[in-house]
Amino acid sequence: MPAIELHGVEKRFGPVTAVGGVTLRVADSEFVSILGPSGCGKTTLLRLVAGFESPTAGTIRVGDRLVNDVRAGVFVPPRERRMGMVFQSYALWPHMTVFENVAYPLRMKRVSAPERHRSVTDVLQTLGLGHMAARHPAELSGGEQQRVALARALVSNPDILLLDEPLSNLDAALREAMRFEIRELQRRFGSTVLYVTHDQAEALAMSDRVAVMRAGELVQVGSPTEIYDHPVNRFVASFVGLVNFLPVLLVDETRLEPDWTGRIRLRGLPAEHAPIECTLPRRPDRPEFVLVVRPEHVRIEPGAQGWPGSVIRTAYGGEREDVWVRIGPHEIRVRRDARDHRIRAGDTVGVRVAHGWFLPPETHRAR
Ligand SMILES: Nc1ncnc2c1ncn2[C@@H]1O[C@H](COP(=O)(O)OP(=O)(O)OP(=O)(O)O)[C@@H](O)[C@H]1O
Ligand SMILES: [Mg+2]
Missing domain, CATH: 3.40.50.300 (P-loop containing nucleotide triphosphate hydrolases)
Structure with missing residues (x-):
């Protein structure tokens, strides 16, 4: 009862x-x-x-x-x-x-x-x-x-x-x-x-x-x-926490079990940019969706593969560092271990998303 x-x-x-x-x-x-x-x-x-x-x-x-x-x-x-x-x-x-x-x-x-x-x-x-x-x-x-x-x-x-x-x-x-x-x-x-x-x-x-x-x-x-x-x-x-909303397009699926993994393209970037691989708890209902990703699940590395981004600003927070990256028309917030090599404003980085969640496209409003 x-x-x-x-x-x-x-x-x-x-x-x-x-x-x-x-x-x-x-x-x-x-x-x-x-x-x-x-x-x-x-x-x-x-x-x-x-x-x-x-x-x-x-x-x-x-x-x-x-x-x-x-x-x-x-x-x-x-x-x-x-x-x-x-x-x-x-x-x-x-x-x-x-x-x-x-x-x-x-x-x-x-x-x-x-x-x-x-x-x-x-x-x-x-x-x-x-x-x-x-x-x-x-x-x-x-x-x-x-x-x-x-x-x-x-x-x-x-x-x-x-x-x-x-x-x-x-x-x-x-x-x-x-x-x-x-x-x-x-x-x-x-x-x-x-x-x-x-x-x-x-x-x-x-x-x-x-x-x-x-x-x-x-x-x-x-x-x-x-x-x-x-x-x-x-x-x-x-x-409930910090979050990025990114309108994306599904290119293909690479793994269905145990979690769904697919390659996705960020909307608003030139068509030739490389899609990235991302894991979600299940397959999105539609090829077009809003990727919901927490800052701690975004990976950036100088010169690495991924969506091409440039660092706008960084904020040191003790054990962690917050980094804002511009990718085409989007701005994305990244939270990373501050003991990793420092990243500076103006750096060119590759952006990857380890895993995330999704919402239908109509819930996305432009900032
Ligand atoms: N006695 C009352 N008469 C008229 N309106 C009231 C009364 N009590 C609450 N309200 C209104 O009801 C709504 C909810 O108020 P409530 O106090 O439950 O909010 P809350 O979530 O506890 O907010 P907070 O986090 O600020 O404490 C508010 O718009 C408030 O103005
Ligand atoms: Mg109250």
């Missing part, structure tokens, strides 16, 4: 459709991220699941319980949904100490004082906050406040955790450490997590599945590798 099941869930605020007909199943103990740009409806979706908003259409189930059914007029209030939520702004009570903030949900449930004390002390220890129990939120760093909010969500041992951009206010190092910490807590408690973020690296690193959201709708739901390697459209491809 799925832990959370949304069917045709819609939320309108007057003329604004914040969530437009979302259907999603989250399995028990699964970690699913909702990934999308600002304003696409992520927080609204999470608040609908929590019960802080009522949908204008659709049904929501939590376990075997129907918690929302717009037609039948069913609405189960948040406190009966057995969920913990970390809000985008943390929403800690400034007048309460760390201990009191974390104890609050238990007080609401009329848990006895000794038991409350034990549970709160436990969760504060787990999150490394034991020595801060007596402080107020204003006396904590952003990262510490974030952990208090997490402790408050975890203290009543909820089946489901709803986390709304919980790491967005942290510095890069702490953000990465907290990714592992949250994932570890989720495994230990066996919780089901719905995790909202606009950070693609976070979604890819943490999730069992990622649901990519745009303008109130889920455009693709899949494992991190499916989303990254086989995006369904331009939006997903460009939102």
Whole structure:
């Protein structure tokens, strides 16, 4: 049985459709991220699941319980949904100490004082906050406040955790450490997590599945590798990582198994230029398609065979180097190991594509 099941869930605020007909199943103990740009409806979706908003259409189930059914007029209030939520702004009570903030949900449930004390002390220890129990939120760093909010969500041992951009206010190092910490807590408690973020690296690193959201709708739901390697459209491809879109023409096929390999020509180059060999997970449906290729899958070498390109600019990035290459009317971004011999603006290079993905030609728009 799925832990959370949304069917045709819609939320309108007057003329604004914040969530437009979302259907999603989250399995028990699964970690699913909702990934999308600002304003696409992520927080609204999470608040609908929590019960802080009522949908204008659709049904929501939590376990075997129907918690929302717009037609039948069913609405189960948040406190009966057995969920913990970390809000985008943390929403800690400034007048309460760390201990009191974390104890609050238990007080609401009329848990006895000794038991409350034990549970709160436990969760504060787990999150490394034991020595801060007596402080107020204003006396904590952003990262510490974030952990208090997490402790408050975890203290009543909820089946489901709803986390709304919980790491967005942290510095890069702490953000990465907290990714592992949250994932570890989720495994230990066996919780089901719905995790909202606009950070693609976070979604890819943490999730069992990622649901990519745009303008109130889920455009693709899949494992991190499916989303990254086989995006369904331009939006997903460009939102989840860096990408090049190249209009190409299939010349012939050189291998069909296990992966499809063919020789392809780049459109807009003189007809006599040599086609390159490229591997795709399956044969494209049509000879004309848009090659979707990540910068790290493009190879360039001075004077080597391949599509003829000239280097426009380079950017050194520590362990890697980004290189922009012009090939006829196209510009392509390449990411390579910075320890390889340096390439400089003006160099002539041969461009090859190790492997990629494809989209139908009509989804390609000229830059
Ligand atoms: N209470 C409300 N009344 C009217 N419009 C709202 C309300 N809440 C949200 N919206 C609108 O619904 C849309 C989705 O908002 P939401 O907060 O869910 O986006 P989000 O994806 O969480 O964005 P962000 O990444 O910036 O947090 C936005 O256009 C927003 O202005
Ligand atoms: Mg939000």
